[in-house]
Amino acid sequence: MCRAKKEENNGAAPLRSVSGEVFATFASLLLVALVLMCMLQTGLSCAYFAQERKSALTAVLDGATAMAETYASEGNIVTLPGGDNELVERAKTGFELFNTSSDALVFVADRDGNILMHTGKDVAESAKIPQNLQEEMDSGKDIFLMGTMDDTLHDKYYIAGRRVNLGGSEGYLFAATPVHALAVYIRSILTMLLLSSAVILIVCGILCMVLARRITWPIEQISQAAKRLGGGDFTARAPVTGCQELADFATTFNNMAGRLQNIDNSRGQFMGNIAHELRTPMTSIKGFIDGMLDGTIPESEYKHYLGVVSQETGRLARLVQNMLDITKLESGEVKGTPKNYDIWSTVTDVVLSDERRIEDGKIDIQGLGPTGTMVYADPDFIHQVVYNIVDNAIKFTPPDGVIKFDIQQENDMVRVTIENTGDGIAPDALPFVFERFYKEDRSRGLHAR
Numbered sequence: 047m048c049r050a051k052k053e054e055n056n057g058a059a060p061l062r063s064v065s066g067e068v069f070a071t072f073a074s075l076l077l078v079a080l081v082l083m084c085m086l087q088t089g090l091s092c093a094y095f096a097q098e099r100k101s102a103l104t105a106v107l108d109g110a111t112a113m114a115e116t117y118a119s120e121g122n123i124v125t126l127p128g129g130d131n132e133l134v135e136r137a138k139t140g141f142e143l144f145n146t147s148s149d150a151l152v153f154v155a156d157r158d159g160n161i162l163m164h165t166g167k168d169v170a171e172s173a174k175i176p177q178n179l180q181e182e183m184d185s186g187k188d189i190f191l192m193g194t195m196d197d198t199l200h201d202k203y204y205i206a207g208r209r210v211n212l213g214g215s216e217g218y219l220f221a222a223t224p225v226h227a228l229a230v231y232i233r234s235i236l237t238m239l240l241l242s243s244a245v246i247l248i249v250c251g252i253l254c255m256v257l258a259r260r261i262t263w264p265i266e267q268i269s270q271a272a273k274r275l276g277g278g279d280f281t282a283r284a285p286v287t288g289c290q291e292l293a294d295f296a297t298t299f300n301n302m303a304g305r306l307q308n309i310d311n312s313r314g315q316f317m318g319n320i321a322h323e324l325r326t327p328m329t330s331i332k333g334f335i336d337g338m339l340d341g342t343i344p345e346s347e348y349k350h351y352l353g354v355v356s357q358e359t360g361r362l363a364r365l366v367q368n369m370l371d372i373t374k375l376e377s378g379e380v381k382g383t384p385k386n387y388d389i390w391s392t393v394t395d396v397v398l399s400d401e402r403r404i405e406d407g408k409i410d411i412q413g414l415g416p417t418g419t420m421v422y423a424d425p426d427f428i429h430q431v432v433y434n435i436v437d438n439a440i441k442f443t444p445p446d447g448v449i450k451f452d453i454q455q456e457n458d459m460v461r462v463t464i465e466n467t468g469d470g471i472a473p474d475a476l477p478f479v480f481e482r483f484y485k486e487d488r489s490r491g492l493h494a495r
Contacts, residue, residue, distance in 0.1 A: 060219060068261070069254040078249055080243045087239070088232055096204065096229045100190045103206035106150045106221040107188070111210055113140050114122040114154075118212035124154050125163055125210065125217025134163060141165050144221065151203075155218040161198070162217075168224075173198040175207075175218060192225060201225075264288035268299055280307035324365060327358035338345060371430070382424040389421045389428065389460060393451055396432050400440055409443050413451040421460050432462070439466035 093111075114124050117140070122133040141152040142165045151166030159175035176196045182189055188208045195205055210219045264287050274282035282303060282365035284296040334351045337343035343351055397404070397414060404411060439449050443466045452463040471479065 067250060068258040072086060072254050073249050074246060076246060077243075080239065080246070084236065084239050087235060087310060091232060091235060095231060096192070099223055100206065102148060103150060103190070103204060103221045103223060104188065106144050106148050106152070107206050107208055107219060110144060110152050110219055110221060111208070113137075114212055116209060118215075121213075123213045123215050124163055125156055125212050125215045125219075127156055127160070130461065138163055138165060139237050148223070149227075150223045151222045153220050153222075155220070157216045157221065159218070166222075166406065168200040168203070179207065180218070183207060219493055260288065261292070264292045264296060268292075271299065271303070275303055275306070280310050280369075291435040320365065320369065324362065327361045330358050331355050347427055360445055384422055384424045386420055387425055389419050389423075389453060389462065392425060392429050392432055393453070393462070396436050397451075398430065399433075400436060403440050404449075407440060407443065407447075408445045409440065410446070411451070412448055412450045419453050419455065419460055432464070435464050439464060442466065442468045 064264070114137070117124060117133075117137050122137055124137050141163070144150050144152050145165045147339055151164065151169065153166070154170050155161050155175050159177070160178050161169060161171055161173060161175070164171070173196075175198065179189055179191075179195065186209070188206060190204070190206050192204050193202055195203075199222065202225040204225060205220060205222045205358070207218055207220040210217055217437035264285065267287075268284040271282040271284040280303060283300050286296045286300070287295050288296075319451065333386070334343065334355050338348060338351065397411060413494075436449070443449055447467040449467075450463070450465045454461045454463070
């Protein structure tokens, strides 16, 4: 049986997808915008409704005042208590017309603020007009407020009032409309906004899904390519699609994958070259030793062939050391210790160490005339570089060929030139000379890296 792989995130919060993040962001911004718009709309609606009610109630007051003055000219003064019942009912019937046409109740109070007449059921007959409102109206100003006017009304109303003088009798005339009309109006606005918000959120959700898909698809492709690359498939590439930033990201990823592929190919070919280089001396060593053991090589030749075995063993040691040096350089274990010294001493030491090979190859050495050129560098690193180049020159210089040396001072730098006769490096191989692990292997008719 196989146990399902358990994924852990070390107690971190669950990760959300890009589409979820996009939708959450857009939805949050949209909800905030809708709430602000709703608050603004509600405030503007309240202000507008209050202004509209004030204008309407002022018009009702004007009409009621004109009607009361008409009644007063006929001897029916509504601001006087104890009037004729028939005349009072006639005036009340007239004022009720405003109740029908404008949904506004009208009530009248005498000079002391006592209510004498009203056209609605919400007026408390025993109530009295607050003193502060009487004083404000006595100053000649019309009042406008929202409330119950100290329980004069049983419910909240928009109220407009003014002081009137009818036939020499002063009193107060009021018109009022219920506030619940505003609540109905605001409720209808909120309902409309909520329905609009729901539709907008649905549309926004669909658009977010489409937009998030356009964003996440290239990212998913890059993620899949990265997983393949991490699994060792260096041919993995991401499609260059989407917006400019994602396209640049995919291009950068593909460039990185290409470089990793080149490095992987170079390492593989390098290891093949190393195996080839190791196999050759090992085959020679084994052949010579087997020849001495089975008597194929006479005892008188032992010294010569043991010398060959010693050379091949030294070659193996150098190959192994080169591999170790590469590993140490890559890991940063090797630290340079630069100092001032004569670079000609390095060149001379390398040439002298290969003197036998040079003589066996009948190679002419030119330009080896030390003049004492001081440099500031690590002697061991420079020795390794010069040795590799000279070793390569000896290897590919034909018999009776020439190897030339030259060292020139150029400002604060020193140029070391090592030139040999022979076929040289093929033109198509020159661009790769300084790539890691590159080797031009003509014996196999290919460029090895």
